[in-house]
Amino acid sequence: MKKLRQRVQSLLINSFALPSDVILELPRITVIGQIHVYIENHQGLATYSDTELKLKINKGYVQIKGKSFVLKMMLPEEILLEGTITEVKFLPN
Numbered sequence: 001m002k003k004l005r006q007r008v009q010s011l012l013i014n015s016f017a018l019p020s021d022v023i024l025e026l027p028r029i030t031v032i033g034q035i036h037v038y039i040e041n042h043q044g045l046a047t048y049s050d051t052e053l054k055l056k057i058n059k060g061y062v063q064i065k066g067k068s069f070v071l072k073m074m075l076p077e078e079i080l081l082e083g084t085i086t087e088v089k090f091l092p093n
Helices: 002-016
Strands: 028-032 036-040 045-048 052-057 060-075 078-092
Touching (some): 028 078
């Protein structure tokens, strides 16, 4: 069943030119220098402080570390974080 799902996903990505992050339910992370991180396709906020942000994603968490964090925008599936970013890490379940 898993192989069939992978084949269908691959077919959708290649045939219809759909973005792989949408089909595979992956987060899209845009980092601008060391000062901004924009994250799309997350499933909720797990941890937030002025030095750490942890977001739930499909297969675990995205952890961002740094200092002086400020949430500039937070929507149901999008977050814009501002501060000094030192680390972006994927944590499996």
